[in-house]
Amino acid sequence: MGRPKRNDADAFFDSDLADLPVAARWREWMLRIEAAIFAATSPVPRETLARIVGDDARLDDLIADLQAELRARPYELAFVAGGYQLRTRPRFAxxxxxxxxxxxxxxxxxxxxxxxxxxxxxxxxxxxxxxxxxxxxxxxxxxxxxxxxxxxxxxxxxxxxxxxxxxxxxxxxxxxxxxxxxxxxxxxxxxxxxxxxxxxxxxxxxxxxxxxxxxxxxxxxxxxxxxxx
Structure with missing residues (x-):
């Protein structure tokens, strides 16, 4: 399945970040993914996250890095109900x-x-x-x-x-x-x-x-x- 077609609003959004160094670009993609999920009221589908990172980004690796970064936090990034969601860990319920x-x-x-x-x-x-x-x-x-x-x-x-x-x-x-x-x-x-x-x-x-x-x-x-x- 290919990436969704861009609409007029997408044209003003720099998802590729080609002008940034590789490490800074990866970090920015991670932060964008976290921000999009944090602001959502329901699980965010993979297709939505793919729109905010560059064509060459490895979305699974970005998500894995973000999950690893959150291991010491009281919340985690989980795939639930068909999308990704930041969830507090069960022991804090x-x-x-x-x-x-x-x-x-x-x-x-x-x-x-x-x-x-x-x-x-x-x-x-x-x-x-x-x-x-x-x-x-x-x-x-x-x-x-x-x-x-x-x-x-x-x-x-x-x-x-x-x-x-x-x-x-x-x-x-x-x-x-x-x-x-x-x-x-x-x-x-x-x-x-x-x-x-x-x-x-x-x-x-x-x-x-x-x-x-x-x-x-x-x-x-x-x-x-x-x-x-």
């Missing part, structure tokens, strides 16, 4: 929530009850999934209130009406779900069949951490820590 509550999306997954987390896991693996299907999967009733809470957090959305009696809503996860759990795509979900082969029971919420290894381990307690009943 509790400090961010203490200071800002759930108003800061980059604080990781929002505080969920164990039933909400169980329903979210069911939707992630079964989607599109109806409430009845989620209840069967969980081995307990998944209420409309539970789904409403997940929807308010922006983690799920109603995708369609299932071809069943009563045409119930079928639910899917959203881009916000990928962002919250640090996933590039749904393909990065833990392999449920492998976990089940190892004895994991998806209806047993006491081992939900097996499904979500990306959740802040520092907050795990006997009842899941990161989640609130």
């Amino acid at each position: 509790s400090a961010i929530r203490l200071a800002h509550g759930d108003r800061i999306e980059d604080a990781g997954p929002p505080a969920l009850t164990r039933t909400e987390m169980l329903a979210l896991a069911g939707i992630a693996y079964l989607q599109p999934a109806t409430r009845a299907a989620l209840s069967r999967h969980a081995g307990r009733e998944i209420s409309r209130d539970v789904l409403g809470a997940l929807k308010r957090h922006g983690l799920i959305a109603a995708a369609l009406r299932a071809p069943e009696p009563g045409a119930p809503l079928a639910w899917v996860t959203t881009g916000r779900f990928l962002e919250a759990f640090g996933l590039a795509s749904l393909r990065e979900l833990p392999d449920l069949e492998r976990l089940q082969d190892e004895g994991f029971d998806p209806s047993n919420e006491s081992r939900l951490d097996r499904l979500w290894p990306m959740v802040d381990a520092d907050n795990e307690g006997e009842d899941g820590g990161s989640f609130e009943e």
Whole structure:
């Protein structure tokens, strides 16, 4: 795939920086990438970043250098939900929530009850999934209130009406779900069949951490820590 065509605004932007020494040019490209991602409210696609560096720039190497530079910082450059995003590291999630509550999306997954987390896991693996299907999967009733809470957090959305009696809503996860759990795509979900082969029971919420290894381990307690009943 070639580079996107330049519009009139692009014509005034010097992406190549050919007049700079090699080291200074590389540094400026790194800073531009960081600035573009820092200013974004959602993950920045690779194609967008390619527009702000020169034709001869090795974007993957620039991103790798930037990631290496951020290793000592409380945030990292990660590929999530189809783009790049600066994200605070999971071990700082509790400090961010203490200071800002759930108003800061980059604080990781929002505080969920164990039933909400169980329903979210069911939707992630079964989607599109109806409430009845989620209840069967969980081995307990998944209420409309539970789904409403997940929807308010922006983690799920109603995708369609299932071809069943009563045409119930079928639910899917959203881009916000990928962002919250640090996933590039749904393909990065833990392999449920492998976990089940190892004895994991998806209806047993006491081992939900097996499904979500990306959740802040520092907050795990006997009842899941990161989640609130």
